[in-house]
Amino acid sequence: MTQLPGLLDVEAIRKDFPILDRQVHDGQKLVYLDNAATSQKPRQVLDALSEYYERYNANVHRGVHVLAEEATALYEGARDKVAAFINAPSRDEVIFTKNASESLNLVANMLGWADEPYRVDAETEIVITEMEHHSNIVPWQLLAQRTGAKLKWFGLTDDGRLDLSNIDEIITEKTKIVSFVLVSNILGTVNPVEAIVRRAQEVGALVCIDASQAAPHMPLDVQALQADFVAFTGHKMCGPTGIGVLWGRQELLEDLPPFLGGGEMIETVSMHSSTYAPAPHKFEAGTPPIAQAVGLGAAIDYLNSIGMDKILAHEHALTEYAVRKLNEVPDLRIIGPTTAEDRGAAISFTLGDIHPHDVGQVLDEQGIAVRVGHHCARPVCLRYGIPATTRASFYLYSTPAEIDALVEGLEHVRNFFG
Numbered sequence: 538m539t540q541l542p543g544l545l546d547v548e549a550i551r552k553d554f555p556i557l558d559r560q561v562h563d564g565q566k567l568v569y570l571d572n573a574a575t576s577q578k579p580r581q582v583l584d585a586l587s588e589y590y591e592r593y594n595a596n597v598h599r600g601v602h603v604l605a606e607e608a609t610a611l612y613e614g615a616r617d618k619v620a621a622f623i624n625a626p627s628r629d630e631v632i633f634t635k636n637a638s639e640s641l642n643l644v645a646n647m648l649g650w651a652d653e654p655y656r657v658d659a660e661t662e663i664v665i666t667e668m669e670h671h672s673n674i675v676p677w678q679l680l681a682q683r684t685g686a687k688l689k690w691f692g693l694t695d696d697g698r699l700d701l702s703n704i705d706e707i708i709t710e711k712t713k714i715v716s717f718v719l720v721s722n723i724l725g726t727v728n729p730v731e732a733i734v735r736r737a738q739e740v741g742a743l744v745c746i747d748a749s750q751a752a753p754h755m756p757l758d759v760q761a762l763q764a765d766f767v768a769f770t771g772h773k774m775c776g777p778t779g780i781g782v783l784w785g786r787q788e789l790l791e792d793l794p795p796f797l798g799g800g801e802m803i804e805t806v807s808m809h810s811s812t813y814a815p816a817p818h819k820f821e822a823g824t825p826p827i828a829q830a831v832g833l834g835a836a837i838d839y840l841n842s843i844g845m846d847k848i849l850a851h852e853h854a855l856t857e858y859a860v861r862k863l864n865e866v867p868d869l870r871i872i873g874p875t876t877a878e879d880r881g882a883a884i885s886f887t888l889g890d891i892h893p894h895d896v897g898q899v900l901d902e903q904g905i906a907v908r909v910g911h912h913c914a915r916p917v918c919l920r921y922g923i924p925a926t927t928r929a930s931f932y933l934y935s936t937p938a939e940i941d942a943l944v945e946g947l948e949h950v951r952n953f954f955g
C-alpha cells in the first residue's frame with residue numbers, strides 16, 4: 538500500500554464506519570469518494586442516535602419529568618460541544634438549524650428585517666463571490682430582490698482562486714454584508730479570509746463565512762476568523778442529516794430580529810404582540826432537531842478523538858497525491874487549483890470530451906462513488922465554460938489505494954469511450 542507522510546491510521550478508523558465494508562454491484566468493493574456531498578457516519582454516532590431514542594427521547598426545555606430534563610441536558614450539551622469545537626466565546630452564540638442552507642437564509646432574513654445600523658435596503662450593497670454554493674447565492678439574491686439592495690461579487694482567476702484585484706471597488710462604504718465560502722465545494726480553493734475581513738471591517742460591513750467544507754476538515758476558530766457569522770452543516774462532518782449550525786457574535790444576535798416565529802423562541806405572547814427569548818433560543822422556533830444535535834455532538838467527540846490537525850494533515854497528504862496522479866491522466870483537466878497549496882480535498886475535473894455523467898456512471902460500475910454535475914455551484918461551470926465536472930472528494934477514512942482505484946477507473950472510462 539502507498540505510504541504518505543502525515544496519513545492517519547486509516548485501517549483502524551475505517552473499522553468505525555460499517556458502510557465502508559459494503560460491496561456494490563454484485564461484489565465490487567465500495568470506494569466512497571463523495572465526501573463533499575455528505576460524509577459517512579461512524580458507529581459512535583449511530584450508537585448515540587439509537588441510544589437517544591431508546592433511553593432519553595422527550596421534547597426539550599418545557600418538561601418537568603426526568604426524560605425531558607435528560608433530553609434537554611443532551612441537547613444543550615451538544616451546544617457546548619459545538620461551541621468548544623469552534624472556539625466560540627459563548628455557548629449562547631451557537632444556533633442549531635437544519636443545515637447550512639438554513640443558517641445562511643437565517644442571516645439574510647435577519648438583515649432584511651433589521652433596523653439600522655444593520656438594515657439592508659435599496660441604498661446598500663451585498664457582496665458574495667462567483668464560487669459560492671447556491672446556498673450562499675440564492676438567499677442573497679432573494680434579499681436583494683426584496684429590498685432593492687445591489688448584489689455584487691468577486692470573480693475568479695483562471696486557476697480557480699478569488700480575484701481580489703478590485704477588492705476596494707467591490708467592497709465599498711455601501712456594503713452591509715460580505716458573505717463568502719471558506720473552502721469551495723467545487724474548486725477546492727481555500728480562500729484568503731484575512732484580506733476580505735480586513736477590507737470589510739474598514740467599511741464597517743458584516744462578514745458571514747460559509748464553513749460547510751471547512752468545519753469537517755480543519756480546526757475552525759471563529760474568533761481567529763474575526764467573522765460575524767459562521768455557518769456549517771452536520772452531515773458533512775460525520776454527523777446526521779437535519780442539523781446545521783449558525784454561529785453569530787453575541788451582540789449581533791441580541792440586536793437582530795428573529796426570522797421564524799413559534800414555540801420555544803418566545804418570552805411572553807399575547808394576542809397583540811410577543812417578546813422573545815434571548816439568543817440562541819430566539820432563533821430556534823419550534824421543536825428543534827434534538828436527536829440530530831445529539832448525533833452532531835457525538836460526531837464532534839469522534840473528530841476530536843482523532844484530532845482536527847491530524848485530519849487536516851491526512852487530507853493534505855491525500856490531496857497532494859491525488860493532484861499529482863490526476864495531473865498524469867491524459868486529457869484530464871482539473872477545474873480549480875492544480876497543486877495542493879491552499880486547497881481542500883475536493884477535486885473537480887473534466888476528462889476530454891466525455892460528459893461527466895458518463896464518467897460517473899462508468900466509475901460507479903466499478904464501485905467508485907464520485908459526484909457529477911454542477912455541484913450546486915453552477916456559476917463556476919459557466920465561468921470555466923463547462924457544463925459540469927466530475928468531483929472526487931476525500932475524508933479522514935480515505936486511502937491512497939482509493940485514489941489509485943480512481944485513476945485506474947478513469948483509464949477504464951477512457952478506454953470505454955475510445
Ligand SMILES: Cc1ncc(COP(=O)(O)O)c(C=O)c1O
Pocket residue numbers: 573574636637638639670672673718720721722747749750770913
Ligand atoms: C460550500 C457549501 N455550502 C453550503 C452547502 C449546503 O449544505 P446543506 O445542503 O447541508 O445545507 C454545501 C453543501 O454541499 C456546501 O458544500
